[in-house]
Amino acid sequence: MLSISNLSGTGIGPINLKLANGDVVAITGPSGAGKSLMLRAIADLDPNQGELLLDGAERTTFHAPDWRRQVAYVAAETSWWAQRVGDHFEENDAAIRLLEQVGLGEAAMEWSIPRLSTGEKQRLGLVRSLLGKPRVLLLDEPTSALDEANRGLVEDLLRKRADEGCAIIIITHDPAQAERLKARTYAIAGGKIEAIP
Amino acid sequence: MNFIALGYTDLIIASLLLLFSGLLSVYLRLGMERQIGIAALRMVVQLFLIGMVLKFLFALVSPFWTGIAALIMLGLAGREIMARQKRRFRGWWGYGVGTSSLMISCTIVTVLALTTQIRPDPWFDPRFAIPILGMILGNTMNGVSIGLDRLLSTAVDDRAGIEARLALGQDRTQAFQPLVRDSVRAGLIHIINSMSAAGVISLPGMMTGQILAGIDPTEAVKYQILIMFLIAGSTSLGTLIAVVFASRRLSDSRHRLRLDRLGETRA
Numbered sequence: 001m002l003s004i005s006n007l008s009g010t011g012i013g014p015i016n017l018k019l020a021n022g023d024v025v026a027i028t029g030p031s032g033a034g035k036s037l038m039l040r041a042i043a044d045l046d047p048n049q050g051e052l053l054l055d056g057a058e059r060t061t062f063h064a065p066d067w068r069r070q071v072a073y074v075a076a077e078t079s080w081w082a083q084r085v086g087d088h089f090e091e092n093d094a095a096i097r098l099l100e101q102v103g104l105g106e107a108a109m110e111w112s113i114p115r116l117s118t119g120e121k122q123r124l125g126l127v128r129s130l131l132g133k134p135r136v137l138l139l140d141e142p143t144s145a146l147d148e149a150n151r152g153l154v155e156d157l158l159r160k161r162a163d164e165g166c167a168i169i170i171i172t173h174d175p176a177q178a179e180r181l182k183a184r185t186y187a188i189a190g191g192k193i194e195a196i197p
Numbered sequence: 198m199n200f201i202a203l204g205y206t207d208l209i210i211a212s213l214l215l216l217f218s219g220l221l222s223v224y225l226r227l228g229m230e231r232q233i234g235i236a237a238l239r240m241v242v243q244l245f246l247i248g249m250v251l252k253f254l255f256a257l258v259s260p261f262w263t264g265i266a267a268l269i270m271l272g273l274a275g276r277e278i279m280a281r282q283k284r285r286f287r288g289w290w291g292y293g294v295g296t297s298s299l300m301i302s303c304t305i306v307t308v309l310a311l312t313t314q315i316r317p318d319p320w321f322d323p324r325f326a327i328p329i330l331g332m333i334l335g336n337t338m339n340g341v342s343i344g345l346d347r348l349l350s351t352a353v354d355d356r357a358g359i360e361a362r363l364a365l366g367q368d369r370t371q372a373f374q375p376l377v378r379d380s381v382r383a384g385l386i387h388i389i390n391s392m393s394a395a396g397v398i399s400l401p402g403m404m405t406g407q408i409l410a411g412i413d414p415t416e417a418v419k420y421q422i423l424i425m426f427l428i429a430g431s432t433s434l435g436t437l438i439a440v441v442f443a444s445r446r447l448s449d450s451r452h453r454l455r456l457d458r459l460g461e462t463r464a
Binding site: 043044045046047063064065066068069072073074075077078079080081128129132 | 357358360361362363364365366367368375449450451452453454455
C-alpha cells in the first residue's frame, strides 16, 4: 500500500520501507537519530528526495494537501490555533465518538486550549488527524505523556484502525508497546533504518 | 495668495532651537549632541540637494528624468523596508519582495491620481508627479514594512501551528490565512490612525504647507482628503501584495513551510 524507496533528506536516508494495508511499523532510536525527520519526509513536510507510492501512485501525482490527508502526520507536540477545542474539528459527531474512545467525553469539545494538559493535547491531536480518515498514520510518540489506562485506550483505537486497513508508522521508545500493537520494529540510527528481528 | 518667502536669517534663528537641544544634551549628559548635530546637518544638506534636484526636474518636464527620479525613490524606499525587517529573505528576495510591492501599488495609485483626478498637463509633470509619489511612497513604505515584519516574525514563532494545518491537509493559502490577515491588519493601523486623527489631533503636513503658501483652507482640505484616500489605497494594496507575495515565498509548490529561505535574525 505505501512503498518508500530511497527516501532521503537533511539528516535521513536512504530509507526503504514497505507497508501493506493494516501494517504497523514501530520505529525506535535515540534522540536526534532522525525519527521525526523520517516521518516529516514521508508526509512531505520537508524537502526530500526518493520515491513514495501510495497504492502504486507516486506522491507527486497527488496535490500535496491531498497526500497529507491520506498520509497523516501527528507531531509529538500538537499545535492549536483556536481557543476552543471544538473549533478544530469539522465533524462534531464523529469527533465526539472518537473523543469517547480515547477517554475524553463530549465535554472536551468546550474545553479551552490553554488549560489542556500535554496528555489531553496528544489524544486530541490524534482524534483531529483520525477525523480525516487517513490511509496511513505517522505518529510521533503519541502516548509519551499518557498514563497506563489512557495509553491502553489509544493503543486499542490504533489497533482497531489497523484492523480496518490503516497502515501505521509509530515512533516509540517502549518495546512492549510495539508488541501490543503487533508491530514490526525498526531501529533508526544516523538517519538509516534497520529491521529488529 | 500671500506667500511669505523665508530668508537664510530666518533659518538661522530657527536653528538656535537646535542649539538648545544640544546644550540640553550636554547639561543632562545625554551624550546625544553629536547625533543631534549630524542629523540636523544631514537634514539641511539632503533638503537643499532635493530642492535643487526638484528645480532641475521641474524645469525639464521630461518623462525620462521624472521616471528616473521615481525609480530612485522607489529603490531607496525598498532598501529602507529591507533594513527594517528583523527577519528577511535570503539573497535578492530580501530586497525584491518589499520593493516590487511598492512599485506596483505606488505606480498604480500615482498614475491613477495624475490621470483621473489631478490631471496636470502633461500628466507626468514632475511638479505634481514627484510630490504625490513621495507622499504615497512614504506611507505605503510604512505599511509594507510593518506588514512584512509581522508576517516573517510570526511565521517563525508560529511554525508549529502552520505545519499542523499543513499536516492536516490544508493548502498553503489556508495555512497562512490567519498570519496574512494579522499582518495586513498591522500594516493598515498606521493609515487608519492618520485618517482618524486628521484635522482633530494633527494638521496633515501637505495641507499645512498649502495653507502657509496662501491657498484657501477649504481647497487645501480637498487636496488633503484626496491624498489621504490615495495613501490608504496604496498602503492597502502594497501591504496586501507584499504579505501575500512573502507568504508564497515562505512556502513551496508542495505546500511546505520553507523557513530555510529566511536569513538569520537581526538584532
